[in-house]
Amino acid sequence: MAQRPSLHVSVGILGISGGSLLLLVNNYTSSSKTDFIPYTALGILLLVIAVLLAYAAIRRSLSHAQLFSSVCLTVSALWCGSGLVYILAGQGVLHPSELRYSLVPGLAAFTLALLIIGGVAVVVKKVVLVLIAVGIGLACAHQIAGLSAAGFGQSATAANYLLVFLVCVYFGFGRLLSTITDGKVEPPATGLKKKSELKTEQNQGCSDAVSVGLVMNLLSASVLACPLLGVVPKLFIGHVPWLWTAGVFQLGMCVLFFRGMDTLAATFYAFTALLKFAEGYSALLSFYSIEPFSPVPFPAVFSVLFSILALFSCQKSLLEGLYQLFFAAYCIAIAAQPQGFFQGGTQGVQGAIFVFSAYMLLIITFNMVSTTMIPTGQGCFKALVARMPGLTLRVHDKELHAPYLGYSKYADAEVLGHACSVLAAFAMSDTVGDRNPLSVLILPWVVVAGGVLQLFCGSVAFARGKTFESTVFYLYGVMWAVWGLTRYGGLYGETRSFQVAVGIISFMLFNCLVTAAALLLNVAWFVYALTFQLILISFLLDAVGALPYGYDIGVTIIFGLVSFYCFLAHIFNSTFQSPQIPLGKSLVKLSGVGGGADVCPHVSARKATSVLQIAEIMKNGGICGMPTDTVYVLVAACNRPDAVIKAYKVKKQAEDRPMSLWISSIKQLEPVRHLLSPLLLDFMEAAWPSSISMVIPKGPWMDIFGLGDAAKHIGTPQSIAIRNPDCSVATHLINLVGPIAVTSANPTGEADTTHHNQVYAKLGKKVDGVLCDGPSPENIASTVVDCTKIETGHIGFFRVGLIPKSKVLQIFEEVQMRCRHGQTNPAFEYDLHLSDTLTDKSSGKEDKAESNSTPSTVSPEQSLVLRKGS
Numbered sequence: 001m002a003q004r005p006s007l008h009v010s011v012g013i014l015g016i017s018g019g020s021l022l023l024l025v026n027n028y029t030s031s032s033k034t035d036f037i038p039y040t041a042l043g044i045l046l047l048v049i050a051v052l053l054a055y056a057a058i059r060r061s062l063s064h065a066q067l068f069s070s071v072c073l074t075v076s077a078l079w080c081g082s083g084l085v086y087i088l089a090g091q092g093v094l095h096p097s098e099l100r101y102s103l104v105p106g107l108a109a110f111t112l113a114l115l116i117i118g119g120v121a122v123v124v125k126k127v128v129l130v131l132i133a134v135g136i137g138l139a140c141a142h143q144i145a146g147l148s149a150a151g152f153g154q155s156a157t158a159a160n161y162l163l164v165f166l167v168c169v170y171f172g173f174g175r176l177l178s179t180i181t182d183g184k185v186e187p188p189a190t191g192l193k194k195k196s197e198l199k200t201e202q203n204q205g206c207s208d209a210v211s212v213g214l215v216m217n218l219l220s221a222s223v224l225a226c227p228l229l230g231v232v233p234k235l236f237i238g239h240v241p242w243l244w245t246a247g248v249f250q251l252g253m254c255v256l257f258f259r260g261m262d263t264l265a266a267t268f269y270a271f272t273a274l275l276k277f278a279e280g281y282s283a284l285l286s287f288y289s290i291e292p293f294s295p296v297p298f299p300a301v302f303s304v305l306f307s308i309l310a311l312f313s314c315q316k317s318l319l320e321g322l323y324q325l326f327f328a329a330y331c332i333a334i335a336a337q338p339q340g341f342f343q344g345g346t347q348g349v350q351g352a353i354f355v356f357s358a359y360m361l362l363i364i365t366f367n368m369v370s371t372t373m374i375p376t377g378q379g380c381f382k383a384l385v386a387r388m389p390g391l392t393l394r395v396h397d398k399e400l401h402a403p404y405l406g407y408s409k410y411a412d413a414e415v416l417g418h419a420c421s422v423l424a425a426f427a428m429s430d431t432v433g434d435r436n437p438l439s440v441l442i443l444p445w446v447v448v449a450g451g452v453l454q455l456f457c458g459s460v461a462f463a464r465g466k467t468f469e470s471t472v473f474y475l476y477g478v479m480w481a482v483w484g485l486t487r488y489g490g491l492y493g494e495t496r497s498f499q500v501a502v503g504i505i506s507f508m509l510f511n512c513l514v515t516a517a518a519l520l521l522n523v524a525w526f527v528y529a530l531t532f533q534l535i536l537i538s539f540l541l542d543a544v545g546a547l548p549y550g551y552d553i554g555v556t557i558i559f560g561l562v563s564f565y566c567f568l569a570h571i572f573n574s575t576f577q578s579p580q581i582p583l584g585k586s587l588v589k590l591s592g593v594g595g596g597a598d599v600c601p602h603v604s605a606r607k608a609t610s611v612l613q614i615a616e617i618m619k620n621g622g623i624c625g626m627p628t629d630t631v632y633v634l635v636a637a638c639n640r641p642d643a644v645i646k647a648y649k650v651k652k653q654a655e656d657r658p659m660s661l662w663i664s665s666i667k668q669l670e671p672v673r674h675l676l677s678p679l680l681l682d683f684m685e686a687a688w689p690s691s692i693s694m695v696i697p698k699g700p701w702m703d704i705f706g707l708g709d710a711a712k713h714i715g716t717p718q719s720i721a722i723r724n725p726d727c728s729v730a731t732h733l734i735n736l737v738g739p740i741a742v743t744s745a746n747p748t749g750e751a752d753t754t755h756h757n758q759v760y761a762k763l764g765k766k767v768d769g770v771l772c773d774g775p776s777p778e779n780i781a782s783t784v785v786d787c788t789k790i791e792t793g794h795i796g797f798f799r800v801g802l803i804p805k806s807k808v809l810q811i812f813e814e815v816q817m818r819c820r821h822g823q824t825n826p827a828f829e830y831d832l833h834l835s836d837t838l839t840d841k842s843s844g845k846e847d848k849a850e851s852n853s854t855p856s857t858v859s860p861e862q863s864l865v866l867r868k869g870s
Contacts, residue, residue: 010176012056012072016132017168019049019079024161027154040090046083050076066208067369070117071129073212075136077249078110084241094238100147102238104231109222111140112358113215120365128171135164207368209256213269214361216246220276221354228347235342237287240280247276258460261411264313268324270416270453278444282341290439294340298445301426303331305419312575318377323360326353394577408464417457417473418567424450424480425560429553443488451481465757468517475514476532479507483539500543508536523584524566531559605729605773614769615736622768623647625745625759629691629727630778630802632753634745637737641710644741648713650766651743659714659743660693660721664734672701680790682815688724691782691802695721705739714741719788729771754779778802
């Protein structure tokens, strides 16, 4: 397992070496008149390498941990943005004289960022990362000089890339060689740290994502501030690659923060990504000679959201809260000037953000890898709240982000989802009038915030088991994106058509179902869905040309205020344990439904404590859902007949689908082995654990499991299916509980259950607990083999499932061949000199036999006689 991170180090380092070689050759062989590599080809190659670096960084290694990820992602963003600029130049979108103004702002930002990261690497003595970061940073600085004065600095740029190339080739191939030879061959200075040396870089959360997010803020601030400083004449299409690269990378950081269970940071970087896309959209309009206009209400609302987010982010550190306030000021500056990103006030605030981002980058990166921490004001918020009576701060641990149903890798995204609804609604509240729809900055806010980000929030909600919330975010995200593109993307125009009205009516019908379902959840969600229905009505009236004046503005403001209340409630309630901003209870309650207040425990199957919890429920007579090597099943402990009967009634079992018996190993049959055929025991030993169920005759041997009267519900009067599953979770649970009675976790006649959320959806409150492990590994049931006549040397098949018939027959033939040669089952070796003594033992002592005790001994002939006699 330790080789995989090492391989990712090699991929990242060799990727940097490949990009460095490419730029080395291009800079060394190009002249002021001609370029050795065409711009388009150069840009495409840089993009490919940038993707490779991003992959290696996300799969970060144990050796350089977060600092390695920060370097790789920063270099990836550098080459991604510059690659896109080269492609625009190669395709004639940019004039060769504009290449300098396009590249300089981005290169300046990355020069500073890489030098800061390289300086931190010097402090922690990471020589390879120092040489990479400082080398590429100096190369960017010399490239800026070369763009300013033709022919100047080109050789120095090539020399820096040569140094980076040599270092990366040596270290990258050294790590690759060590991986291939399993550490037997390891060139000097290429070894990885031992785990004992990684204490300073562990438990730092998503610090690498924070540093990369800060680099992206540094990049966009550089692009926006350069026109104010006179470095470039104005914001234009050549800056779009840098701004949208920053936006895409910050969306990626948003995903990483949700995976790191940090809702506040994920929301912040989603907000800043929206700003990057809007800035890039404004720069893109300059290509079409369109002067963008910023509607006043929207940036003002955005500044309020940033301010609230900054206030609650102070619980992490005061420095982070202060940093986010700069973006609140930035939004106010956009609202104060009609042309927003193109005017001096907005660009001045970005200059301040540039300086503060560089300062934050230095502090965060240093604290990420150093044992000596630079103070950032951590704990001040907690100390302040402790002095305020009536406020109780919620303890922030992993349990805070426990999923609604089952296992999830993401934190709750409802804060971001409702914030996106606020942004989209208030952006729509500004009328276009006689202006060009493209010139009013509504399209990026509605499509990216209301559309793309809400679709992402829907996927996160679904992963957390919140089916209703995910449906709402998906539906509204699609509606915002479609309506934004048609009305403000130039596709709608002045036309009014019946087709558009039909599409909106279909959305209204879906939302009617959502509104009805919200009655079962809480008041806030019901009002949220109901007010969105009013927006859909305004869309419909606009499509048929019958929209009353001011109706659309009014309903979007109402929906925006409702969304703002939900945003504030979720961010407040996740921070404070008391008091809570009320969301209301469900307005309608049905049997088995009602907001999930009484949902049975849904615990992760990946934790041993969770399996213990489910085992205790089963020992106390509960029935539970459980993942297996096939589909999810409903289980009950055999020594609790009341639980077996309950499971049978819950399932509404049909006579042709009886319950089966599962064991954790063949040794659980030890007390009754003398009642079973030796050939059958050999077949079990060879075939299990697996997805093979064996149907064998019923008999007195079943009494040992404590089924009592419930035995009639397992199998038929003549036979029973028994299996040892090939699933570590199931095996561990059976070891704790004992043999279990099993049936599929769905009402008879319905499809098999293939996800833990479906267990509760299909069986409701009738189950007492669910072990959750996401989607089933297989959607096919087990193979059921007829072993009732196995003594005759023949087996049959009731159902061919996951294990093919040919495989089962092959196993059986091998077992028969061993029996013909007199070989015995290694799991049941017979001690002949004790056979007579142990045969006379009482059955009560056999019940106490442990699975690891010495097997009782009966010869194969005696075993067969005893079984026939029974």
